[in-house]
Amino acid sequence: MGADRITQDLTRRTGNSSQEVLAWAFFFTCALLSILTTIGIALLLINESLRFFSETAGLLGVSGETASLMEFLTGTTWRPSNHQFGVLAPLTGTLMVTIGSAIIALPLGVATALYLSEYASKRARSVLKPALEILAGVPTVIYGFFALVYITPLLEPIFHVSFFNMMSASIVVGIMIIPMVASISEDAMSAVPDELRQAGYGMGATKLDVSIGIVIPAAISGIFSSFILALSRAIGETMAVTVAAGSVAFFRNPFNPFAFTKPNMPMTAAIVNSLTGDFAGGGIAYRSAFAVGLTLFVITLLMNVVSDLIAERYREEY
Template sequence: MGADNLDDSLTTQTENSPRELLARSFFFVCAFVSILTTVGIVFVLVTEATTFFSETAGLRGVTGPTVSIVDFLTGTEFSIASEQFGVLPLLSGTLAIVVGAAVIALPLGVATAIYLSEYADPQTRKYLKPALEILAGVPTVIYGYFAVEYITPLLERYLFPDIGFFNALSASIVVGIMIIPMVSSISEDAMSAVPDDLREAGYGMGATKFDVSTGIVVPAAISGIFSSFILAISRAIGETMAVTIAAGASPKLVEFGTVGAGPVSVPYPDPAYFLEPIQTMTSAMVQLLFSDITGGGVAYRSLFGIGITLFVITLIMNVLSDWVASRYQEDYD
């Protein structure tokens, strides 16, 4: 007991030393500034977004035209000139980019993570993983110009002669390339955390490396892999400059065709939608910000309506990622 009391006393003295108090205060200020910044952003978004909608504008003394929240969420046209601010065409374009990017990034990212975790020797992994993560440090505007100058001409020459100069397909491809490092890095960390005992048990049963990788390691790391999917998709939803440059600024609602007839007909999105210029929520915000709009007008306030919609979507995705990680995380202790 005497030794325990002595250890507690020494710990208390160390924690109360001027150096420790200074370090604690510094880190507290850093954490407080981060939280305060987040709260400030949310406050501005919520305040200005509620002003944008007609139900609350009168209470705040705002004059001039406003937009009903129902019209905003269900409107099928977005046009500054005609003051039509339906978010569905922008949401349609955003989802098109996200789906296209996910088709490219998710399988390639998981395959890369499997190679780094299970097949690559330590020396190769030492150089390959940082080289892959360099992709995450490239400015997004560079990706946009890369799509316009290289991806679109290649698609036009070899696959789609009628593709537009600005189109959703090249934007989806370049955003998919952008988020591959996020999928591969987080998935590889999850796979590396799987105990070697599970691998050795599989090899002891006569399994091949491919069987162990796909049948043991990937299922054991599925919570981390799925979390990487959601975080990468959230990154694709919030991408701005690459899609602004590559996809254009033409808000369009996706059109649907049908397969079959009568009660067994199945709707499907028109693939030609990916060959045309579209507009996402983020690129619409850029267009609104740099257009000739008045600071207090409805067009300016629509920035915050789109922003709060984007914020809610990404917040849901991140909460879902945390829930999946905690719900399906394996405990090997």
């Protein structure tokens, strides 16, 4: 009786067809699995991070996990072998990669999207946009080797960079996220109604005036969303920065251009080293990876929340 009642209720809500009931159940299951997976990841990170902070408190001789958390968030030295877990050191590496890649990817991505949306012919767009999407599918470790083999030798005589350096890592990550910025921004610009463009032309505006003064402001919410998604990808990039940036974390000023010529280890590389190095298999150094992962999770979550708020604030409805 209970199963029949549920089936009747679903049939009444979704229609009289049994196929509609099956479709509803399938899509509901997919959505539920996505939510449960996210919750499972969050619970795993929180549980292992609490164990890490508890063990760290015992090593440091401080009282409670809160004191250990403060040491983790305010410490400037990351040396798991010496039980020094100051997350600010790898955090500055992540900020450097994010800032450097943003300087490269955001203007180039928007310019590419503007060309595809407003200037390119249908034939050129049909070739260039799939090429950008193929570029986004290249394995990230290949980008890391590309930075070591090609970008670093080009930068060395000009900026005197180290073999491992943040400048080449930032450049290669910027190249990686250009397709994301360009593709999403181009979709937002293409969604702008042609009536707005025609109104601009009717008032004597040039194509450049219409592109910059009408199309970009009208698509600003989608463009900004592409920025946040691309920067989230840059923050979470692992293999490219692991190969190109270095394997030792230093507390550096991310706004100092000279710091980009030296090596550093972002947070993702710190996670890789903790999970695959000599500390793998358990222990406090191994669990430090989960604490760093939780920090990254919170950062990207906040970025996406801010992105949704700003996109909702400036979204145009036509």
